[in-house]
Amino acid sequence: MIRRTILAAGALAALFALAPPPARAADGAAPAPLEVTLAPDAANPPAPRMGDRLTYHAVIRNPSPTAEASGVVAWLTILRVDAGHEQAIDLEDWSANKALTIPALGPGGSARSDWSLRLIAPGTYRVLVSAATRDAPVPAIGTGAIFSIAPKPVVESARVLPVALGVPAALALLLVARLFAGRRGAAPEA
């Protein structure tokens, strides 16, 4: 996890370090930050449970009428907001599409992306999609509404493992004992 974060940070740093000088608008002003809007899919379950899927649609827009936004990177963030459990969630199991790159967004241009989530753990969450460019100093963020994931009973490894390993082991012992007893019974008397 730490190594992945370092690698991701390194890749982003390299992207920004190797980037050409910031593109300026025709009037020489700094490029305007991107705009990100995020909306849930109409088919999302109204009361999601663990295991359900949610889809969000993000639109990343370059509001500048003159400057191109180049090297756009957009990424998904899931925040758990339950009191006492606040944290950013590792997307490992939650989403397969974690980041998106757009080489360039022309003046006034926009790009649409869909983000699919598999709800892994119960709790209250907020989804964010952030977008940064080589030039904008601060990423633009689009936020979704807070949603709660209801728990559901699923398989508990702590119960399964002892049974899954114990039953065959017990039967194997019984079989060995039976074979051993059979051999002793069949042995000729001295």
Add this chain to the structure above:
Amino acid sequence: MSPAFAIARREGGELLTSPRGLAWLLAAAFAFTGFALLLVGSTQLGLLDNAQVVYDMAGMTIALGALLTAVMGVDAVAGDRERGALLPLLATAAPRRAILLGKLGGQALAWLAMVALALPYLWAVGSTGQNLGAALVGLVLLGTPVALAIGAGAMALGARLRSARAALLSALIGLMLVASPLAIGPSLRQSALGRGFDAVNPFSGAVNALDAMVIDGQALAAQGWHLALVFGWLALAYGLALRALHAPRRPGEEIVS
């Protein structure tokens, strides 16, 4: 002791106490273990609803039990015939109905052993336990006639076909066909052909009733058609096996010729 009881005790006891029978149960335990480990080893499978997992495990129990009774059914007639043990048995004063009931009784004991083996696994995957009662009732009331119908059908095949190998192969192919609803989910069986197959297949009857009871929480009383289907097949398979034990394969040819 009645002949049927004596035969059932010998056939069932052979499975439960002999090394070969224990090895079969061990193999079945490995199958349950493999499924259970798949569930806890995969995030996607681990998120399956508790009731869904209990239903899957119950369906797997019926399939393994039916496999066991199919092999036992073929062995009980064709195997005994090839070992030279069937003729002495048929030559006794025991009526063939009693012989058939005894051999089916042995299969019933084997099936109960399979259910007993599945119990800890069902408990382990049914974390909250709310579906365990329904699964157990479904296994006993619907799984038993299915397993015994397949065992009786295998005995009929063993009596009708000349070689044990041909009978075993036919029984296993038939079992794969009837157990296909385990691999093809209900949503994929909604075509006219799928619905027709479900309407007459005893295995479909059992798993559909388990689905309704374990996943949908329906009452056993609502499973009348499924119960009638599985018990109807048991009666039919019993009749076929009894007829095969009585009737010669061809005119002038006895079952043990």
